[in-house]
Amino acid sequence: MDEREGNGEDVVYDRALLLHGAKRNEVLTLEEIRRYGSDSFGDAEYVRIYGMPPAQWYGRGIRLLGRTAVECTRDALADLIGSDIASLAAKMPSTSSFTVIDPFAGSCNTLYWVLRHLVKAEGIAFELDPLVYALSNRNIAFLDQKIELVQGDYQTLLENRNIPADRGVVVFVAPPWGTALDERVGLDLRRTTPPIGEVVSRIGRTFSGQPLLFATQVYEKVNPASLADVRALVDWSELRIYRLNDEGRNHGILLATRGGTP
Ligand SMILES: C[S@@+](CC[C@H](N)C(=O)[O-])C[C@H]1O[C@@H](n2cnc3c(N)ncnc32)[C@H](O)[C@@H]1O
Structure with a gap:
């Protein structure tokens, strides 16, 4: 099985999975947002947008697709x-x-x-x-x-x-x-x-x-x-x-x- 298809521990949350793979058009959970940050940049808080770290914007009801998490300018x-x-x-x-x-x-x-x-x-x-x-x-x-x-x-x-x-x-x-x-x-x-x-x-x-x-x-x-x-x-x-x-x-x-x- 292609490991990018799965959702398990071994999947790497990188540009390929979020921009071109199974997560492209999926709304990411907070855990997935943080995992993209840590897997790809060694920083779970990497996707800071609108002046807030992920937990804060997610808590306010803000949501991102996989592709937008990669494409956004942090x-x-x-x-x-x-x-x-x-x-x-x-x-x-x-x-x-x-x-x-x-x-x-x-x-x-x-x-x-x-x-x-x-x-x-x-x-x-x-x-x-x-x-x-x-x-x-x-x-x-x-x-x-x-x-x-x-x-x-x-x-x-x-x-x-x-x-x-x-x-x-x-x-x-x-x-x-x-x-x-x-x-x-x-x-x-x-x-x-x-x-x-x-x-x-x-x-x-x-x-x-x-x-x-x-x-x-x-x-x-x-x-x-x-x-x-x-x-x-x-x-x-x-x-x-x-x-x-x-x-x-x-x-x-x-x-x-x-x-x-x-
Ligand atoms: C790299 S992202 C932009 C990042 C964004 N400026 C930010 O601040 O996060 C590019 C966006 O342009 C959209 N797009 C692509 N072609 C377009 C077009 N012809 N007209 C309008 N939007 C388009 C894509 O769907 C995508 O969401």
């Missing part, structure tokens, strides 16, 4: 991302109010942290998967930041969205990485689903008349040619890697602007 990282986005937004030319969009919402945790740092901004998120959407929509109702979460494909939803021309638009870009991440050679930004360049170009066209700030989640190692392709699409960019002691598995962001440089 607090330590989302806090740094939110802080850097807010500092950069403050330097954007002639813009005092912002709409923050997460086209690939998942848990909504990064958007939650961006809104904590970027005060008075409005938050909009899109989620394609109906199961992820249903859980996240329920989860964010418990939070102290207001997020409008809409179900569907980001392309269609964005095209139908009118954002006043005097508002700055901040976009957090973290589509599923799938096979784009090879731990040995790094993350290929051309192979995420959809590719990062496609997302940046599309959103750039949709909001061509207003200042745009992109923050794209990246891995410590990024394919250099794929990074150069994305940088060529924007007016200004800067790569930041956050050293959170993940032993070569650190994440970072590519900050970028269109329609003005900070």
Whole structure:
């Protein structure tokens, strides 16, 4: 029997089981959340989201699918991302109010942290998967930041969205990485689903008349040619890697602007 099918002591709660295996679309118990943390990162509290350790958020009725536990941006990282986005937004030319969009919402945790740092901004998120959407929509109702979460494909939803021309638009870009991440050679930004360049170009066209700030989640190692392709699409960019002691598995962001440089 494939040990990933079972639920016993010998099963390893790792990325493969939760993202691609039997637990992908299952709501995890608190014990499973903690086990993923300890089996994969040596820390049962690893999946800290919305400012809480697992026992606390689980106790409040918040629930995650296996895939979302892997795909979510945990607090330590989302806090740094939110802080850097807010500092950069403050330097954007002639813009005092912002709409923050997460086209690939998942848990909504990064958007939650961006809104904590970027005060008075409005938050909009899109989620394609109906199961992820249903859980996240329920989860964010418990939070102290207001997020409008809409179900569907980001392309269609964005095209139908009118954002006043005097508002700055901040976009957090973290589509599923799938096979784009090879731990040995790094993350290929051309192979995420959809590719990062496609997302940046599309959103750039949709909001061509207003200042745009992109923050794209990246891995410590990024394919250099794929990074150069994305940088060529924007007016200004800067790569930041956050050293959170993940032993070569650190994440970072590519900050970028269109329609003005900070
Ligand atoms: C890596 S997760 C996002 C993590 C999230 N930003 C966070 O803060 O935890 C990517 C999510 O994007 C969703 N997704 C994939 N393609 C999409 C699309 N075309 N439109 C909207 N959502 C999409 C997936 O179902 C998945 O939940």
